[in-house]
Structures are given as C-alpha cells and as structure tokens.
Amino acid sequence: MLRGHRRAARLTLEQLAEVSGVSARTLSDMERGRSKGPQHRTVTALADALALEGDARQQFVELARDGRLRDHWRRPAGLCELPRLVDDFTGRAAELAWMSELVYAESAPGVGVVGLITGSGGMGKTTLAIRAAHVLRPNFPGGVFFLDLYGMSPSPATAADALRLLLRALGVADEQIPEDVVGRASVYRSLLRDRQVLVVLDNAGSEEQVRPLLPGDGASQVLITARRLLAGLEGVRRLGLESLSLAEGTQLLAGILGQRAAADQGSALNQLAGLCERMPLASRNRVLDVVRAARRLRPTGLSAAGRGAGP
Ligand SMILES: Nc1ncnc2c1ncn2[C@@H]1O[C@H](COP(=O)(O)OP(=O)(O)OP(=O)(O)O)[C@@H](O)[C@H]1O
Ligand SMILES: [Mg+2]
Structure with a gap:
C-alpha cells in the first residue's frame, strides 16, 4: 500500500524520506510490514507528502494505525504466464546446466x-527457455513471466507495449502505468529490484526492443531468445544453440514415433535424424511427412512401412 502510493507519486524511498521527514529506514520497515503501529504524526506526514486526500487518505491512515501498510501483492491471473512444457523434451543437458549456472552467477555491481x-x-x-524456466521456478519467489516479442514478425512488439504488459502482470494498475517508455522502464526496474523474478523474453528482434526490458540491479533475471545475435547487447551471457547430438536426435524421433519406432532396427532412425540435421523442428516435420506418406500408401497395400501407421 505505502509502496504503491510512493510509486504512483514517482518518489524514491529517499525522496519520500526527504519530503516527509520520516527516515528512509522507517519507511522501508513500513513498506515491508516490519513496523507495527507507527505514530499518528508520522502517518499524517506521509499522507501529506504523498498528497493523499479523501477516501484514499482515510484508508491509508487506518491501515497505518493497524501496521498494515505492507503491499500484499497478488499476481493477476492469465498475464505473461509461462507456456506448458513439451512432454517429449529431449537432451540439452549441457544447455540446462548453463541456465542453472546463470541463476547462481555473480553479476557486476548494478547489473542484473x-x-x-x-x-x-x-x-x-x-x-x-520454457523448460529451464520451469526447472528454475523455485529460485524466483516473485514469479516467472513469459512474453513473446514477435521480433521476426512484420510488426514486432514495441518496448512500450511489452513494458505495459509486464507491468500489468507484475500487478501495476493500468492508471498507474506511466505513458512513456522511460517512465515504464523505470517502474519495471524498481519492481524487479524489489522482487526476485525471472522474465523470459521470447523472439527478440533487436537490441532497441529489449534494452528497456533489462533489469537494473537486484536478484531478478531476464532470459532472452533470438534468432539474431543481438551483438550490440552488452553485458549479457550468451548461449549459441546448435543441433542435437545424433543420439539425442534419434531419441527425439523415437519419442515422437512412440510404439511405431519399436520395430525399427535403430539405423533407420539414425539416418532420419541425420537427414533432419538433428534439428528438433525438422525432426517433427519429417516424421509428419513420413506418417502422411505411409497413410497415402496404405489403401493400395503397397508398403509394409505404411502398415499400422497413423497419427
Ligand atoms: N529439446 C527438445 N525436445 C523435444 N522437442 C523439441 C526440443 N527442442 C525443440 N523441440 C521442438 O521443435 C520445435 C521447434 O522448437 P522451438 O519453437 O523451441 O524453436 P525455436 O528455436 O524457438 O524457433 P523460432 O526461431 O522459430 O522461434 C517445436 O515443435 C518443439 O516442440
Ligand atoms: Mg522460438
């Protein structure tokens, strides 16, 4: 409640301390619910400094009297939710280890x-990225947020739109979201500093698009996916994703084919994995092609491979 009013007034803790004459430490304690029943004088000074009037002022004074100024933030449902996992996720052990290391990584002072x-x-x-975010979720008590930036589409999300969505998902009311990108980015960074969240930015298209969405200092982290190198982004830890190993590619195909693969002698799947260049999307599509071709052949009884093959 106090923090919400302070942010709406665009004041830092220190600025509010200066205007109200209440020490920054006391304010911080109040925001975190550690101060039980502050003096009436303190509360009035704060309400004045925050320019609260009418009902808002009365509610503020009552909650302060009961020591309940702490923000009880609840995540609005259905905003920036993490998509579900694929159930046949295969391989990528080294890459998942890289992500875990990222969580425990020390960053330079002032840089998330x-x-x-x-x-x-x-x-x-x-x-x-989705798999890693699910695995690492326990490390982020403030929540995990996922946003597609449509960087490769003809109309990518603007940083301003992305920030508005993220702020709403972080519980900021529409009327408290600043108009301009700079204001939005500043509120966003202060929320990320106070909470421990993971933000996954999928399909980033350019440096300009993501730069305002990066954290300042604090324990929050951002994970970006992009087809482009985004070479101009400084201070990020990079992972260039390559093809699956042959064993992983074969395992993925076997998983997709399920029982149908049981009759396979192994070498055919190996070859198919090679043909797909061990790329996951190509593997899925190639399997679909094979299954469709087998279906077309089935009515004429021409192919033994087609027998029993269905989607
Ligand atoms: N490790 C994996 N195990 C199983 N399936 C996978 C794996 N990686 C990717 N896939 C599958 O491959 C397809 C493409 O994957 P994904 O969408 O993650 O690619 P991408 O690199 O994000 O592509 P784009 O650049 O188009 O966004 C999806 O159908 C996905 O389910
Ligand atoms: Mg993608």
Missing part, C-alpha cells in the same frame, strides 16, 4: 544477470 539464447529458427530456443 541476463542470458541470451541464439540460434536458427526451429533449433529449440523457445522450448529450451
């Missing part, structure tokens, strides 16, 4: 940790 996964289309960047 940012990971960037790059690779060509269909290589599995989004799938990997």
Whole structure:
C-alpha cells in the first residue's frame, strides 16, 4: 500500500524520506510490514507528502494505525504466464546446466544477470527457455513471466507495449502505468529490484526492443531468445544453440514415433535424424511427412512401412 502510493507519486524511498521527514529506514520497515503501529504524526506526514486526500487518505491512515501498510501483492491471473512444457523434451543437458549456472552467477555491481539464447529458427530456443524456466521456478519467489516479442514478425512488439504488459502482470494498475517508455522502464526496474523474478523474453528482434526490458540491479533475471545475435547487447551471457547430438536426435524421433519406432532396427532412425540435421523442428516435420506418406500408401497395400501407421 505505502509502496504503491510512493510509486504512483514517482518518489524514491529517499525522496519520500526527504519530503516527509520520516527516515528512509522507517519507511522501508513500513513498506515491508516490519513496523507495527507507527505514530499518528508520522502517518499524517506521509499522507501529506504523498498528497493523499479523501477516501484514499482515510484508508491509508487506518491501515497505518493497524501496521498494515505492507503491499500484499497478488499476481493477476492469465498475464505473461509461462507456456506448458513439451512432454517429449529431449537432451540439452549441457544447455540446462548453463541456465542453472546463470541463476547462481555473480553479476557486476548494478547489473542484473541476463542470458541470451541464439540460434536458427526451429533449433529449440523457445522450448529450451520454457523448460529451464520451469526447472528454475523455485529460485524466483516473485514469479516467472513469459512474453513473446514477435521480433521476426512484420510488426514486432514495441518496448512500450511489452513494458505495459509486464507491468500489468507484475500487478501495476493500468492508471498507474506511466505513458512513456522511460517512465515504464523505470517502474519495471524498481519492481524487479524489489522482487526476485525471472522474465523470459521470447523472439527478440533487436537490441532497441529489449534494452528497456533489462533489469537494473537486484536478484531478478531476464532470459532472452533470438534468432539474431543481438551483438550490440552488452553485458549479457550468451548461449549459441546448435543441433542435437545424433543420439539425442534419434531419441527425439523415437519419442515422437512412440510404439511405431519399436520395430525399427535403430539405423533407420539414425539416418532420419541425420537427414533432419538433428534439428528438433525438422525432426517433427519429417516424421509428419513420413506418417502422411505411409497413410497415402496404405489403401493400395503397397508398403509394409505404411502398415499400422497413423497419427
Ligand atoms: N529439446 C527438445 N525436445 C523435444 N522437442 C523439441 C526440443 N527442442 C525443440 N523441440 C521442438 O521443435 C520445435 C521447434 O522448437 P522451438 O519453437 O523451441 O524453436 P525455436 O528455436 O524457438 O524457433 P523460432 O526461431 O522459430 O522461434 C517445436 O515443435 C518443439 O516442440
Ligand atoms: Mg522460438
């Protein structure tokens, strides 16, 4: 409640301390719910400094009297939710280890940790980022947020739009979201500093698009996926995603084919994995092609491979 009013007034803790004459430490305690029943004088000074009037002022004074000025933030449902996992996720052990290391990484003072996964289309960047975010979720008590930036589409999300969505997902009311990108980015960074969240920015298209979405200092982290290298982004930890190993590619195909693969002698799947260049998307599509071709052949009874093959 106090923090919300302070942010709406665009004041830092220190600025509010100066205007109200209440020490920054006391304010910080109040914001975190550590101060029980502050003096009436303190509360009035704060309400004055925040220019609260009418009902808002009365509610503020009552909650302060009961020591309940702490923000009880609840995440609005359905905004920036992490997509579901694919159930046949295969391989990528080294890459998942890289992500875990990222969480425990020390960053330079004043710079939050940012990971960037790059690779060509269909290589599995989004799938990997989602998997990692699910695995690492317990490390982010403030929540995990996922946003598609449509960087490769003709109309990518603007930084301003992305920030508005993220702020809403972080619980900021529409009327408290600043109009301009700079204001939005500043509120966003202060929320990320106070909470421990992971933000996954999928399909980033350019440096300009993501720069305002990066964290300042604090324990929050951002994970970006992009087809482009985004070479101009400084201070990010990079992972260039490459093809699956032959064993992983074969395992993925076997998983997709399920029982149908049981009759396979192994070598055919190996060859198919090679043909797909061990790329996950190509593997899925190639399997679909094979299954469709087998279906077309089935009525004429021409192919033994087609027998029993269905989607
Ligand atoms: N490790 C994996 N295990 C199983 N399936 C995977 C894996 N990685 C990717 N896939 C599958 O491959 C397809 C493409 O993956 P994904 O969408 O993650 O690629 P991408 O690199 O994000 O592509 P784009 O650049 O187009 O966004 C999806 O169908 C996904 O389910
Ligand atoms: Mg993707």
